[in-house]
Amino acid sequence: MSVSCSDRFTDLLCGEDSDEVFSGDSPACSSELDSPASCIEESSIAGFIEHERNFVPGCDYLARFQSQSLDAWAREEAVAWILKVQAFYNFQPLTAYLSVNYLDRFLYSRRLPQTSGWPWQLLAVACLSLAAKMEEPLVPSLLDLQVEGAKFIFEPKTIRRMELLVLTVLDWRLRSVTPFSFTDFFAYKVDPTGTFFGFLISKAKDTILSNIKEASFLEYWPSSIAAAAILCAANDIPNSSLVNPEHAELWCNGLSREKILSCYRLMQELIVDNARREPPKILPQLRVTIRPGMRSSDSSLSPHSSPYKRRKLNNHSWVDDDKGNSE
Structure with missing residues (x-):
């Protein structure tokens, strides 16, 4: 099964006209308040309040989770993964928040295919990639971005197609009020x-x-x-x-x-x-017993022995026809 995305969306195009991307009265907001001096202007804050409604899902979005027409658990897992990657790469908090904002605004307007969890993972990767490109000075490759327990691995071309689908659904309005x-x-x-x-x-x-x-x-x-x-x-x-x-x-x-x-x-x-x-921050007392003749180089204790090796992905582990395959 493939995510419904036009075949012409084969690459992420960033040469858009800024007048088209930021059309309307919405202010550019995501990085405007970097210093205390700039945030004192109450008129600017009032403008953010006036336009914030344009950057959130509709009022019935929460009701869809409550009625189970949207999977709250799948959303929680997707957001948890985004936060893990944000911590792994030390991304700004704004990057993580924007990722989730894009995800929610997309889900409000477009349903994902009803299948095993790969569409959620693909959407999370695409939203995080877009947010990182907006806010981070250094952005990992699309393959390197898929870390921290990603259940499915997608080819870069598949993620780019999903990025363009997200951009289309969001009408290219990425500089959100947060x-x-x-x-x-x-x-x-x-x-x-x-x-x-x-x-x-x-x-x-x-x-x-x-x-x-x-x-x-x-x-x-x-x-x-x-x-x-x-x-x-x-x-x-x-x-x-x-x-x-x-x-x-x-x-x-x-x-x-x-x-x-x-x-x-x-x-x-x-x-x-x-x-x-939160568990108590008390380290357990461990007693280590060394048997006679045991050497530190014993292969049974080596982290490089076969039980501890991470299985590497081969070429057949990448996505095919927009669908990710688990490790």
């Missing part, structure tokens, strides 16, 4: 002196990424997610009691008090739940 468009500005609102500015940003980004697998957050727009994440981060700084979540809507015009508070409570619940699940 929670990271707001975090600097909201952190300044919480800490105008800048004393804990770096901590708030770092903590908020970690919180956003740690919750990105949860389908429940699809209910909230980027501004609400960013505000809730900054509020959660503020709980870990001195005098955090001075930060009232009820007043977060006053940070900028267009914010929703109800959505911010609801998202904040959900994040707090997940933070507590994750803390409970």
Whole structure:
């Protein structure tokens, strides 16, 4: 079975006219707020709030997972793999978030073939590749990108065709409004002196990424997610009691008090739940017994002996007709 994609999409073309790609009133947002000074302009933040609705799936997207017309578990697995690769290559948090954003916006508009999980893997690879090309100075090859437990391996030409299908479905709108468009500005609102500015940003980004697998957050727009994440981060700084979540809507015009508070409570619940699940950081005491005559070079203990060798993929392991084959 092949992903429905025009045969003329045999390569990823990047020579598009910028006027066509960024047509309309949508602002270029993904990398605009790199410095604290640039995020102080409230008019820019208000513009992001005005246009953020154009870069999220429709309001019934979450309901599709709740009704099981979309597979929430498959989405969670795809997002988990994206996060593993992001950590492996030390990609920016924005790269991972954009990958998932592209994936969700694609799924809202186009259904994947109902077959074993390879379409989800192909979509995840294509979305991550596009996001990395948008944000990373160095991007691994399409083959090298397929690491960290990828269940299926795809030929570069297959991934490029999927990239073009994603671009077409997304109408080439890749510079999305994300929670990271707001975090600097909201952190300044919480800490105008800048004393804990770096901590708030770092903590908020970690919180956003740690919750990105949860389908429940699809209910909230980027501004609400960013505000809730900054509020959660503020709980870990001195005098955090001075930060009232009820007043977060006053940070900028267009914010929703109800959505911010609801998202904040959900994040707090997940933070507590994750803390409970974390195993105690206690190393077990191990007793090592060396039998007489045992040598360190004993082949039975060597990591290079046959039980420990990773099976390499041969030429027959690559995809054929848009379908990936497992290792």
